[in-house]
Amino acid sequence: MQPAYLQQTLVALATIAHKETTRYLRIWVQTLVPPAITMSLYFVIFGNLIGSRVGPMAGYSYMQFIAPGIIMMSVITNSYSNVVSSFFGAKFQKHIEEILVSPTPNYTILIGYLAGGVGRGLLTGLIVTFIATGFADLSVHNVWITGSVVFLTAVLFSLGGFINAVFARKFDDISIVPTFVLTPLTYLGGVFYSIQLLPDFWHGVSLVNPILYMVNAFRYGILGTSDIPIGTAYGIIILFIVGLTAFSLYLLNRGVGLRT
Amino acid sequence: MKALSLRQLNKTYAGGVVALRDVNLDVEPGDFFGLLGPNGAGKSTIIGIISSLVRKTSGEVEVFGHAIDRDPWGAKTNIGLVPQEFNFNHFETVSQIVLNQAGYYGIPRKVARERAGRYLRELGLWGRRNVVSRTLSGGMKRRLMIARALIHEPQVLILDEPTAGVDIELRRSMWEFLRKINSEGTTIVLTTHYLEEAESLCRNIAIIDDGRIIENTNVRALLRRLSTQSYILDIDCPIEQVPSIEGYRVLPLDDGTLEVEVHVEQGLNPLFRALDAAGVGVVSLKNKANRLEELFVRMLERNAPEESGAAAPANR
Secondary structure, three states: OOHHHHHHHHHHHHHHHHHHHHHHHHOHHHHOHHHHHHHHHHHHHHHHHHHHHHOOEOOEOHHHHHHHHHHHHHHHHHHHHHHHHHHHHHHHOOOHHHHHOOOOOHHHHHHHHHHHHHHHHHHHHHHHHHHHOOOOOOOOOOHHHHHHHHHHHHHHHHHHHHHHHHHOOOOOHHHHHHHHHHHHHHHOOOOOOOHHHOOHHHHHHHOOOHHHHHHHHHHHHHHOOOOOOHHHHHHHHHHHHHHHHHHHHHHHHHOOOOOO | OOOEEEEEEEEEOOOOOEEEEEEEEEEOOOOEEEEEOOOOOOHHHHHHHHOOOOOOOEEEEEEOOEEOOOOHHHHHHOEEEEOOOOOOOOOOEHHHHHHHHHHHOOOOHHHHHHHHHHHHHHOOOHHHOOOEHHHOOHHHHHHHHHHHHHOOOOOEEEEEOOOOOOOHHHHHHHHHHHHHHHHOOOEEEEEOOOHHHHHHHOOEEEEEEOOEEEEEEEHHHHHHOOOEEEEEEEEOOOOOOOOOOOOOEEEEEEOOEEEEEEEOOOOOHHHHHHHHHOOOOEEEEEEOOOHHHHHHHHHHHHHOOOOOOOOOOOOO
């Protein structure tokens, strides 16, 4: 790799990542405050008020049980929505052309936008974790599993947001997937219950939901308990990341939604 | 080596609209080149393909020997683009827009700051560097796009209608700026609707119509082809009958104005002498149209389909 090419690629990556990070920090009232308020309400209503009547789940208090899922929910929704809104906004205002006419390679564009999504996902995850410690006694069972699962999940949903943005032609298109796909899958992904409670049929159906694996792997990292094997969870997350990365690069190389 | 070389370039958009048909074009290094044509002729498609925003159907494009297919990195590094539409982030400041663009080209922040300072000063935007771009006037936005396109100091600067909607004073100052950077070695390719702009700035031009290059020549050589020119004369008092002057076609426009068609080899002195002899005093004189404009219109008329009502082909 030529030094000039390497320098251009690295500086371009730093520029896109910095721009994306600055964007969500600049509008923190829209990006960081809402998940903090929403997740606080979950803790108050589901954890405190209803949870106190539910009793222990998988050997933990209901508040302890749902805390990892709620943290993961904020990571998923924020990493997705950051990339989908930012990249679609760049397409809509046409300033994505600033990058497209430059020699920035497509993989650099993708990593730069993912950096923004992952950064916002992890930051909101930290904020929600901090709020959760006010409601439940949380200790980390395995810091490596906790850290790696939350990071990989943020990467995966940033990729999902990117692909959504590539195909989106109007603002409605960037809210369809979060509303009709992401939210139901998250709620049915074992955030508020253990799938061991479900009848066999719905237990089997739940195993098709990829978010179940992420929530449970993260819960294992925090509490040391999971409804599914951790190795399977890692395998599925990595499989999705590889598939979505390849598809994202294919879309960028073909110029789908970007070049006429 | 050509600054820009287009070979057998074709573009058919989805839906079958043919935008370019076997376009061949060369631009020499250091040239100030004008690409002229009516709306929908294919100018912006050519620029889009060169800058990689539009995918070509077939053909070859090289920028200083770098093919856009085989060596996009080399080609893109040498191009600066000023598009027709504003395409910057309306929520970022002038400085952020220019510095980010430098970053996309791999220019370290320290160097980028120095260059941004220089170009923003030269283009009269330094005082507005911390202003959010959406609050700028139309002229300032155009200048911002020029500063942004120059931040990586490209060898070829491509401007798509850079002075559209810009007032005359600002247009002239932009012309001066473009002349200056061209004299410093930057090759400039310009599309414009203002033929006065092309005549004033460009050394070579190509005229494109319906996706085909119908003329590609030196501006002076082209102007020499203009056999007649029309002038508007303001006269000092109303006349009842237009004087008949041999060799000149004189038409009354209103009580105080005449239009005269003059063959280039005739000159104007015999006309003034004849008018003076007829007791008609000329107060002022101006060209009816820009010279290049006259040629441009004639060429497009020649190129138009002969059937009536077919002046604007559906595939434009």
